[in-house]
Amino acid sequence: MAVVISSNGNSKSFDAKMTVYVFICVIIAAVGGLIFGYDIGISGGVTAMDDFLKEFFPSVYERKKHAHENNYCKYDNQFLQLFTSSLYLAALVASFFASATCSKLGRRPTMQLASIFFLIGVGLAAGAVNIYMLIIGRILLGFGVGFGNQAVPLFLSEIAPARLRGGLNIVFQLMVTIGILIANIVNYFTSSIHPYGWRIALGGAGIPALILLFGSLLICETPTSLIERNKTKEGKETLKKIRGVEDVDEEYESIVHACDIARQVKDPYTKLMKPASRPPFVIGMLLQFFQQFTGINAIMFYAPVLFQTVGFGNDAALLSAVVTGTINVLSTFVGIFLVDKTGRRFLLLQSSVHMLICQLVIGIILAKDLDVTGTLARPQALVVVIFVCVYVMGFAWSWGPLGWLIPSETFPLETRTEGFALAVSCNMFFTFVIAQAFLSMLCAMKSGIFFFFSGWIVVMGLFALFFVPETKGVSIDDMRDSVWKLHWYWKRFMLEEDENDVEKRTD
Numbered sequence: 134m135a136v137v138i139s140s141n142g143n144s145k146s147f148d149a150k151m152t153v154y155v156f157i158c159v160i161i162a163a164v165g166g167l168i169f170g171y172d173i174g175i176s177g178g179v180t181a182m183d184d185f186l187k188e189f190f191p192s193v194y195e196r197k198k199h200a201h202e203n204n205y206c207k208y209d210n211q212f213l214q215l216f217t218s219s220l221y222l223a224a225l226v227a228s229f230f231a232s233a234t235c236s237k238l239g240r241r242p243t244m245q246l247a248s249i250f251f252l253i254g255v256g257l258a259a260g261a262v263n264i265y266m267l268i269i270g271r272i273l274l275g276f277g278v279g280f281g282n283q284a285v286p287l288f289l290s291e292i293a294p295a296r297l298r299g300g301l302n303i304v305f306q307l308m309v310t311i312g313i314l315i316a317n318i319v320n321y322f323t324s325s326i327h328p329y330g331w332r333i334a335l336g337g338a339g340i341p342a343l344i345l346l347f348g349s350l351l352i353c354e355t356p357t358s359l360i361e362r363n364k365t366k367e368g369k370e371t372l373k374k375i376r377g378v379e380d381v382d383e384e385y386e387s388i389v390h391a392c393d394i395a396r397q398v399k400d401p402y403t404k405l406m407k408p409a410s411r412p413p414f415v416i417g418m419l420l421q422f423f424q425q426f427t428g429i430n431a432i433m434f435y436a437p438v439l440f441q442t443v444g445f446g447n448d449a450a451l452l453s454a455v456v457t458g459t460i461n462v463l464s465t466f467v468g469i470f471l472v473d474k475t476g477r478r479f480l481l482l483q484s485s486v487h488m489l490i491c492q493l494v495i496g497i498i499l500a501k502d503l504d505v506t507g508t509l510a511r512p513q514a515l516v517v518v519i520f521v522c523v524y525v526m527g528f529a530w531s532w533g534p535l536g537w538l539i540p541s542e543t544f545p546l547e548t549r550t551e552g553f554a555l556a557v558s559c560n561m562f563f564t565f566v567i568a569q570a571f572l573s574m575l576c577a578m579k580s581g582i583f584f585f586f587s588g589w590i591v592v593m594g595l596f597a598l599f600f601v602p603e604t605k606g607v608s609i610d611d612m613r614d615s616v617w618k619l620h621w622y623w624k625r626f627m628l629e630e631d632e633n634d635v636e637k638r639t640d
């Protein structure tokens with residue numbers, strides 16, 4: 134599969150306007166990110182709603198009602214965690230199928246399939262009369278996420294003029310954060326609607342799913358996908374339409390050339406295992422692991438539960454989640470603004486120190502000041518919320534968007550989509566692990582969970598310091614010469630590959 138993705142806008146620039154049509158396409162496609170964010174944000178609120186618990190998890194409800202002591206454990210239930218995490222497991226599996234439909238059928242049909250999965254999933258989850266319907270609904274939503282997260286970033290990158298690709302890449306993450314925020318607001322209002330507020334909350338995802346379904350009838354297929362599937366004439370016409378200029382020959386030729394090279398690589402997954410692929414592969418996969426082990430989703434999924442756990446009432450807990458959601462969105466704009474100015478490394482390193490301090494402060498307050506009923510006095514609870522907010526800020530301008538941006542700009546073209554697909558499924562896998570384990574970990578480790586994540590933040594900060602080179606301003610097709618070959622550690626893999634090539638030639 135051949136995809137031309139540039140994320141820093143420094144690759145060859147072709148004549149192109151930012152057309153209204155491209156703008157509409159970007160907004161419609163990015164609705165896929167919004168649905169993903171909505172699903173992330175909604176489950177924490179729903180699992181804190183009494184009506185929902187009474188209907189599907191009566192034992193958790195009873196425990197919650199009588200929870201005075203051992204407050205950390207009132208939500209610890211594998212089925213309840215499965216409600217949240219089944220979606221990510223399904224998305225992980227689906228992203229491999231989505232990678233195939235993306236190349237065989239195109240990006241647009243893959244997005245349409247995503248919206249159909251979303252709609253059926255929403256119907257089942259919101260209309261659920263038993264736990265099976267609920268979980269199957271979440272699984273179908275997960276298929277939607279898998280198909281959407283594979284197709285949308287590729288679509289955005291291929292449709293955007295080269296000089297705007299970096300910013301547009303982060304629009305995906307921006308929409309994710311907006312989706313989380315909308316879900317937090319919906320949770321806040323629907324929690325007081327009895328007995329079916331939770332159905333409205335889960336059903337809310339139907340609106341963006343419909344927008345994606347009908348909106349995707351208006352948008353075009355990407356030129357790369359058309360040319361890749363030998364629809365060269367249509368590809369060229371589409372390129373003219375989205376670029377708003379008549380002379381697109383140079384860009385058209387470059388896509389044809391990229392497709393030719395990519396076709397020569399018979400097995401991109403084998404190629405990914407070769408030494409020369411080691412730097413982007415290791416960095417791409419580890420960034421996903423680290424992104425999730427910052428502990429962000431412990432906060433995102435369970436913010437309302439977490440705030441309740443540390444002593445806020447139901448309403449106040451949901452409201453605090455709305456505040457963190459707003460900070461998440463606003464701080465992502467900071468990331469968009471800074472990423473090409475300060476560079477990637479600065480953001481990764483700054484935020485590691487920043488997030489480490491926050492996690493430690495939260496951990497220390499909880500360890501010291503939680504009383505026997507598991508609640509905090511108001512002043513300390515307020516400090517916890519403030520540090521959660523400051524923590525979210527740091528994540529939102531660094532490990533959040535860079536987790537998607539760096540893998541999309543460091544793989545060479547011939548393994549770019551496969552590498553990216555692996556990164557997406559890796560992200561889903563670790564999101565699943567955190568979603569499934571967090572409540573049990575919170576129950577077992579108590580405030581220690583924050584020290585656990587602090588430990589990982591130290592590791593990722595050191596990894597960024599020693600192993601993530603700066604890619605700002607480097608053309609994406611020049612990573613090998615300008616980045617990897619000059620890096621103190623990664624250069625050995627380039628030399629190994631060069632030596633292998635020489636040996637092959639002399640044989």
Ligand SMILES: OC[C@H]1O[C@](O)(CO)[C@@H](O)[C@@H]1O
Nearest residue numbers: 173309310430433461533564
């Ligand atoms: O904004 C936070 C959200 O961003 C992600 O890392 C995706 O990039 C999610 O896993 C997380 O919930």
